[in-house]
Amino acid sequence: MSDESHEGVHRHPAPTGFIRKYIFSLDHKVIGIQYIILALAAVLVGMTMSLLMRLKLSWPDKGWSILATLFPAGAPGGVMNPEFYLSLVTMHGTIMVFFVLTTAPQGGFGNYFLPIQIGAEDMAFPVLNMMSFWITLIGFVVILAAIFFSGAESTVGPIGGWTGYAPLSALGAIAGPGQGMGMNLWIISIAIFCVGSLLGALNFITTLLNMRTKGMSLMRMPLTCWAWFTTAVLALLSFPVLLGGGILLLLDRIAGTSFFIPGGLYVSGILSGTNPNFPLHTGGSPILWQHLFWFFGHPEVYIAILPGMGATSHILATFARKPVFGYRAMVFAIFAIGLLGFFVWGHHMFISGMSPYSAIAFSVLTLSIGVPSAVKTFNWLGTLWGARIRFTTPMLFAIGFVSLFVAGGITGLILGQTSLDLAMHDTYIVTAHFHLVMGVASIFGMFAAIYFWFPKMSGRHMSESLGKFHFWITFIGVYSIFVPMHVMGLVGMPRRFSQFTEYGFLTKLHPLVLFVSIAAILTISVQFVFYFNLIWSLFKGKKASDNPWEATTLEWSTSTPPPHDNFAGVLPTVYHGPYEFAVPGAPNDFIMQTDAGAEVASGNGHNGHKH
Amino acid sequence: MGRALAVIIWIITTLSVLMFVSKKWWFPATISEHGPALDRQFMITILVVGVSFAAAQIGLGWMVWKYRDTGKAGDRGLYTHGSNRLEVVWTVITAVVFISLAIMGQSVWASLRLHDVPPGSYSVEVVAQQFQWNFHYAGKDNVFGKTDPKLIDDGAINFIGLDESDPNAKDDAVTTALAVPVNKPVELRLRSKDVIHSFWVPPLRFKQDLVPGMEIKVHFTATKVGQYELACAELCGQLHFKMRSSMLVLPDDELEALKAMPQAQFQERMKELLAKYPIVID
Numbered sequence: 044m045s046d047e048s049h050e051g052v053h054r055h056p057a058p059t060g061f062i063r064k065y066i067f068s069l070d071h072k073v074i075g076i077q078y079i080i081l082a083l084a085a086v087l088v089g090m091t092m093s094l095l096m097r098l099k100l101s102w103p104d105k106g107w108s109i110l111a112t113l114f115p116a117g118a119p120g121g122v123m124n125p126e127f128y129l130s131l132v133t134m135h136g137t138i139m140v141f142f143v144l145t146t147a148p149q150g151g152f153g154n155y156f157l158p159i160q161i162g163a164e165d166m167a168f169p170v171l172n173m174m175s176f177w178i179t180l181i182g183f184v185v186i187l188a189a190i191f192f193s194g195a196e197s198t199v200g201p202i203g204g205w206t207g208y209a210p211l212s213a214l215g216a217i218a219g220p221g222q223g224m225g226m227n228l229w230i231i232s233i234a235i236f237c238v239g240s241l242l243g244a245l246n247f248i249t250t251l252l253n254m255r256t257k258g259m260s261l262m263r264m265p266l267t268c269w270a271w272f273t274t275a276v277l278a279l280l281s282f283p284v285l286l287g288g289g290i291l292l293l294l295d296r297i298a299g300t301s302f303f304i305p306g307g308l309y310v311s312g313i314l315s316g317t318n319p320n321f322p323l324h325t326g327g328s329p330i331l332w333q334h335l336f337w338f339f340g341h342p343e344v345y346i347a348i349l350p351g352m353g354a355t356s357h358i359l360a361t362f363a364r365k366p367v368f369g370y371r372a373m374v375f376a377i378f379a380i381g382l383l384g385f386f387v388w389g390h391h392m393f394i395s396g397m398s399p400y401s402a403i404a405f406s407v408l409t410l411s412i413g414v415p416s417a418v419k420t421f422n423w424l425g426t427l428w429g430a431r432i433r434f435t436t437p438m439l440f441a442i443g444f445v446s447l448f449v450a451g452g453i454t455g456l457i458l459g460q461t462s463l464d465l466a467m468h469d470t471y472i473v474t475a476h477f478h479l480v481m482g483v484a485s486i487f488g489m490f491a492a493i494y495f496w497f498p499k500m501s502g503r504h505m506s507e508s509l510g511k512f513h514f515w516i517t518f519i520g521v522y523s524i525f526v527p528m529h530v531m532g533l534v535g536m537p538r539r540f541s542q543f544t545e546y547g548f549l550t551k552l553h554p555l556v557l558f559v560s561i562a563a564i565l566t567i568s569v570q571f572v573f574y575f576n577l578i579w580s581l582f583k584g585k586k587a588s589d590n591p592w593e594a595t596t597l598e599w600s601t602s603t604p605p606p607h608d609n610f611a612g613v614l615p616t617v618y619h620g621p622y623e624f625a626v627p628g629a630p631n632d633f634i635m636q637t638d639a640g641a642e643v644a645s646g647n648g649h650n651g652h653k654h
Numbered sequence: 655m656g657r658a659l660a661v662i663i664w665i666i667t668t669l670s671v672l673m674f675v676s677k678k679w680w681f682p683a684t685i686s687e688h689g690p691a692l693d694r695q696f697m698i699t700i701l702v703v704g705v706s707f708a709a710a711q712i713g714l715g716w717m718v719w720k721y722r723d724t725g726k727a728g729d730r731g732l733y734t735h736g737s738n739r740l741e742v743v744w745t746v747i748t749a750v751v752f753i754s755l756a757i758m759g760q761s762v763w764a765s766l767r768l769h770d771v772p773p774g775s776y777s778v779e780v781v782a783q784q785f786q787w788n789f790h791y792a793g794k795d796n797v798f799g800k801t802d803p804k805l806i807d808d809g810a811i812n813f814i815g816l817d818e819s820d821p822n823a824k825d826d827a828v829t830t831a832l833a834v835p836v837n838k839p840v841e842l843r844l845r846s847k848d849v850i851h852s853f854w855v856p857p858l859r860f861k862q863d864l865v866p867g868m869e870i871k872v873h874f875t876a877t878k879v880g881q882y883e884l885a886c887a888e889l890c891g892q893l894h895f896k897m898r899s900s901m902l903v904l905p906d907d908e909l910e911a912l913k914a915m916p917q918a919q920f921q922e923r924m925k926e927l928l929a930k931y932p933i934v935i936d
Contacts, residue, residue, distance in 0.1 A: 208849075309808075396865045431723040465766075466859045470887070533680055625731040
């Protein structure tokens with residue numbers, strides 16, 4: 044890695060026109076912000092859908108006049124019908140997983156900060172980078188279109204959950220509401236999203252491996268970069284499988300193939316092959332779809348959370364005023380999670396009808412993945428041990444991440460066991476588990492990231508008092524929403540029920556369902572404080588200096604906001620590991636990576652670089 | 655700020671643990687032979703989970719309580735990059751605990767899924783379809799009559815496509831509720847006509863998907879007479895939330911008598927039995 048080779052080669056002059064500067068921009072920083080705006084828009088849609096779902100679950104027969112106006116077929120008289128609810132389930136999951144949890148952490152913050160943190164002027168392939176965003180945006184437009192063109196007007200999209208299990212998703216309109224054009228659009232949207240993510244992943248990997256500045260050895264990279272890199276590798280290896288699976292599913296629907304549809308099906312009163320609406324199918328395997336989906340789907344949950352882990356490590360060290368505890372162990376843990384993440388997909392399928400022997404193998408591997416996850420938690424606690432914590436809003440959210448990651452992750456020890464899955468599978472404890480760990484913890488990582496990096500990106504601080512208010516209510520709120528869902532699962536409450544009125548054994552859970560809905564309504568309302576803070580601070584926030592948090596990594600060594608080529612033509616040279624805080628004898632309690640004069644003791648983060 | 659956060663974390667931890675310990679919302683009493691072993695494994699696991707959860711949260715609270723920035727000049731945090739010894743210790747300990755749990759967690763599974771159906775089991779064919787359960791009983795001859803998808807006619811109430819011309823089908827019965835014997839192994843042959851469904855009876859501690867194109871054989875032994883709610887646990891379409899049925903666990907003589915009845919009488923008797931045994935929900 045020599046600087047001469049990429050100085051000049053990758054430099055491109057700052058564009059002047061509005062369109063090239065802000066719309067079809069090649070600048071990784073603008074593209075990063077575009078991804079973040081996309082995620083901020085998508086999360087509003089996904090969150091609104093979850094609100095509607097809570098309304099339906101707690102007040103199944105109540106009419107909401109606004110819904111009667113907006114969705115006369117889906118909510119006749121304002122009362123949501125079952126298919127309307129199920130389409131909300133599907134769209135909420137799909138939008139949140141793909142367009143929020145996969146875009147903001149990686150495409151958003153990764154795009155903006157990975158090149159700066161390794162001392163590069165841009166991504167390796169700026170045009171590819173621009174394309175990956177615009178392709179992802181098209182994917183989002185298509186998924187929104189599914190709301191309006193779902194065939195049956197009584198839904199707001201397809202019905203299948205975010206996993207779209209075949210053959211329900213493969214049969215077409217004959218299988219009931221939500222299986223028409225909306226399902227085609229759902230598949231097309233995801234396929235488009237896969238392409239966008241693949242382009243992004245190639246770019247991240249190449250940039251990180253080839254474009255690190257002088258002195259930026261791998262073991263001097265911030266943990267955020269390790270997380271983004273591993274995430275990109277996971278995306279590169281898992282999205283093609285989903286893309287392939289999605290194409291096969293679409294062919295089953297529109298071209299009469301039978302990849303996932305077995306012979307002899309009798310659906311809605313019609314036998315396969317006896318009616319033009321239901322052509323002859325034979326020889327397909329519904330379980331094949333589950334293998335393809337989860338081969339992608341399980342790495343996907345790590346794609347969602349690894350960047351949050353990286354941001355948390357980065358922010359914890361900065362405001363603990365201490366080096367990251369066990370930097371090397373953290374890097375190995377990220378790798379171990381990434382690697383094991385490819386060998387555990389079968390734990391979603393214990394009771395799917397696949398071999399019970401392979402279930403045992405998947406189960407043992409699944410609990411093994413708890414080990415690197417625990418190692419990360421121990422090291423976060425180690426980082427806080429003996430710290431001098433500054434309780435800024437980003438720090439609060441990073442601490443919240445650790446708390447939520449433990450709370451959500453640890454129940455994986457229950458769900459990963461084949462025997463216990465006989466009782467737990469597809470109940471609310473699963474909903475509780477993955478919402479806490481891949482949903483809420485990841486989002487806390489992103490909240491931490493946005494409060495932390497907003498000053499660098501915009502030149503202004505977000506309001507600390509609004510930010511703290513946002514933190515307290517959200518932190519208490521998410522626990523209030525998701526802890527009760529665990530015990531609902533123990534009672535046996537199944538997921539994806541549009542109401543809980545039909546079963547005697549669910550009656551005693553009604554007060555808890557109501558409590559969760561009230562907690563959800565409060566928590567959702569507080570998110571508007573965050574949106575307000577974001578927009579208000581953009582114009583009225585306190586001006587930020589170049590290094591307002593007294594941090595150490597390269598993004599804080601350049602001006603605020605960074606110039607078009609990140610370092611104003613002079614690439615930085617790196618002399619230290621990423622988290623040199625509290626160095627004894629140093630004039631300040633932090634030593635920047637670019638600080639040539641400072642002497643620090645050798646430790647983790649310096650390995651391989653004797654000086 | 656640090657102290658407030660610590661207190662909030664501790665309160666959340668206490669309330670979360672109480673939610674489980676109080677057992678106000680908990681499993682229904684188990685009614686299967688494998689249930690007690692599964693419940694024991696759950697208690698061991700929840701103990702490990704609960705202790706780890708509480709320890710991590712209390713520790714996290716302790717750190718933010720204790721290690722605040724005092725703002726004093728020259729007061730710095732501990733300068734350490736970690737400890738290889740600690741990394742090894744906690745990696746080994748968690749690996750031993752987690753993998754031991756994983757291995758212990760296979761025993762109930764193995765007893766149900768790796769072993770063949772015990773001889774002398776009572777067999778029922780389960781044929782799920784969108785929003786309805788169909789149960790096919792072999793009758794006195796203990797042989798299931800042939801079925802064929804071409805003969806399915808929901809309109810004519812031949813939900814499973816039973817071939818009436820097959821002599822073995824003569825004494826068969828098909829109903830929409832499940833009746834099984836108490837304390838005797840039961841084999842279910844699970845099929846689906848259309849999409850994936852899942853057989854779920856909470857007190858039985860038992861769930862299995864029904865996959866179109868496959869016949870999945872599973873077995874269990876119910877140990878308590880009564881009527882229990884049967885739900886579909888896999889999203890199967892619009893009315894998934896009310897794809898409900900009942901599982902009757904009957905004394906042997908009552909089941910034998912039922913089994914010997916021809917279709918029409920079988921249906922009537924089933925209705926009486928469903929009325930006789932109240933639904934057990936706790």
